[in-house]
Amino acid sequence: MSTHRLLPIDPQTGRARDLRSLASHAAAFGPLPILPPSADGHPGPLIEAIAESRLCGRGGGWFPTARKMQAVVDSAAGRRKRSPGSRPVVIANAMEGEPASGKDAVLLAHVPHLILDGIQAAAATVGATDAYLAVHRGTPSIDDLERAIAERRSDLVRVELITPPARYVASEESALSHWAGDDTATPVYGDRPFERGMNGRPTLVQNVETLAHLGLIARHGGSWFAEVGDAQAPGTTLVTVGGRVRQPGVIEVPTGTPVSDILARCGGVDGPVEGFLTGGYGGAWVASEALWSAEWAPAQVREAGGVIGAGILWALDAAICPLHEMARVATYMAGESAGQCGPCRFGLPSVADDLTDLARAASTREDLARINARLALVVNRGGCKHPDGTARFIGTGLTVFSAEVAEHLGGGCSASRSGASLPIPKIRKTPVKRAGKDFR
Template identity: 65%
Template sequence: MIQPPSRYVASEESALAHWAGDGIATPVSGDRPFMRGVNGRPTAVHNVETLAHIGLIARFGGDWFASLGSPAAPGTSLVSVGGAVHSAGVIEIATGTPITEIIKRCNGFSSEVAAFLTGGYGGAWVAATALNSSSWTPESIAEAGGVIGAGVLWALDARNCPIRELERVATWMAGESAGQCGPCRFGLPAIASDLDLLSRHSAQVGDFHRINGRLPLVTQRGGCKHPDGVARFVSTGLHVFHEEVAHHLHGHCSAQSNATSLPVPAGRKSPVSRTGKDFK
């Protein structure tokens, strides 16, 4: 058993194959691991949810597993629920379970919710009311403006400042890149810097326009999907929290608490001093 470095992009499938074969956990562009992975050979990369599915199928059979969930997305899903709920944690549900039922299984909301983060830090923000009639399937979440992504459903406490949450995560994600391409090495730190101005009520309208101009410049241009995910996280957040953005541009913040919600580890220097640093 080997353990890759504790870096966000080190968990990307090509980075894992790169780590197992060459000892450096940076994403690799081109052929996917199932085509050409460890030492140039086809490589299967599984995640926890896949292994959970295999265990259920081995125990109860394929027909039983296929009978769960929706026809378009049969089986079960692991959902990491956190934020403003009474009992946060990872729960296993039949795919297609209503969002309201997922929240009930977590013993309900612990406070008023401003919005949901779906899919994790590379995911998308959705207004709280948008998920009222949604179920946990890729199609239903997408119709509400979200993504399943890493299976995260985070309820943001309405008392917290959402702009500060955007800045904290964007800054951390900028420091988690491998520094292999321009969008990660230069684009993400620039976006994080602009968000820092906005979160501190120091941004002007022109600064906000600069953020929106930079976001499309980092998408579909990286060696992996890390910059695309960060851009989606930020752009959907700015859209969902547009009223709070307006407050900040006028030098105010409507947050009732200085507390933060989203878990963010200690950040690393951004941009990285050299490509692939800390990935060995």
């Protein structure tokens, strides 16, 4: 019987099975069917199953995958008339820049061949002649991935492993498409990757979870995929559950699963929760009671005030100060920008500084008003969505934790425990010059 699982579970241990070898992968999932390639400026026949599946990208934006592939094919067809040989490129995004996310690492470690199947399926569908798997430098599974790639001698398209630096914005699609093999990988504005990406060629960038789903759609079809989950964004999805839960980790659930069930699968919350972070550091905070009753699907989580983003659900311990957490993350996010656009050069560092003062209970109402005014100014003004995501993280936090904000404006803090909860990677040398507090 076909399975909806990206991560088959070992019944003995209750953990995801180790399917790193091609033989174990083929035994678990069955063979990948022959993939008819695209021809004459049209997508390959698999596009119909992908459209029928209503698969949406799992890298954060939940954009319909079939539409994105069609855009790459159309762009390549238009370009070929002018410059023959400009065939598309596929980049599998396994960079997992969100520090609170663990789902892509789990896929790489357990089912690398399912990702590689998805790369082949994507390449056949858009007519790509080159494919890359991008993992950030220092990824523990690099040797295993190289072995997995070497095992696949009958693939249509050879996959090359690339290792850009482990920076938050290095995994944005235009940064990946234009990475020059050096220590910087910065977003490039202007043409989008589907128009001009790697080496000027139309480039399809997909998250590796999206591609792993594609590996299953190629086997079982689009209607099979859409049998489970939410009607608008069907299928299963990986959720990284962290914070104040008894068994944090990555689980796979059908989209539309109630948040309360997801938390129950992780052993339930382990004490009072102040609020939930949804979607990661480019995501949104939601009050506990608003999220608890919601279903984990893009539209429903949005209605509750959150975003699924890269599939992160983080329960914030009520004993910890949410403003300290927000200030730590805002400082990290300000330091991770590429420092190319006004909102990142001036806006984010200033907001992070003001938020740090607020967390220290050293702010006035005027300071708070300035944070809100600056947040409004950074939105929609960057070359990529990094400032928008960070502004949403901070803006929703100030609303959800308004009682704590009021306490801090009065010089206090309600936290009963000091300490940090959300993970912050070691901050590397920041390319951003701090601009002081005069950003308007």
